[in-house]
Amino acid sequence: MTKSYVFDVKMTCGGCSGAVSRALGKMEGLQSYEVDLEKQSVVVIPATATYDEVYEKIKKTGKEIRSGEEKESEAAPEHAAPAEVVA
Template structure:
């Protein structure tokens, strides 16, 4: 399983909720954590690529990019 981290601009609970809903409903996401306070989304998957997950997050209308480690 691979862990991916993304910086996501979220200003409220509704924003983080939209990201949570998108990741919950996406096949291949094994687990995730959405942290509104740090603006960080961590996703674990054994089948998806970093780009596929980024596209799911961006599909919610939120500004997102791969987090620099």
Template sequence: MSCGGCSGAVERVLKKLEGVKSLDVSLESQSATIVTEPSVTYETILSTIKKTGKTVNSGEADGQSMSV
């Protein structure tokens, strides 16, 4: 995410995703921290972010590194 529009786009799509309890999208650290219901999979979050056209460089779920 290189601008406020980029981080805003990621935040908007995640807010619409059912099962998201909380999220913190940081332009400064170029990261997103998402807390979801157990029914929301890592793959669902990843594909939702990718729909914005943004590249995901790394991911983690429940403290475990995940593939992107």
């Protein structure tokens, strides 16, 4: 199972999304994250960070978090394995 945190964040410009990206980029305990200005969404794949830690980090940027949730999904094994190299 892969855990992700999905937030609906009010971002009106590239500066807004950049602020959120910079904050998450400095945060430890994240496997990856994606900030999408057009969709007004932030998706975080945590390594060790909790939902509350990520929520607080985004909140400190001053951006309004309209909603957020923790999701669990199964990763397809065929996508998780590295590609085989045939010589």
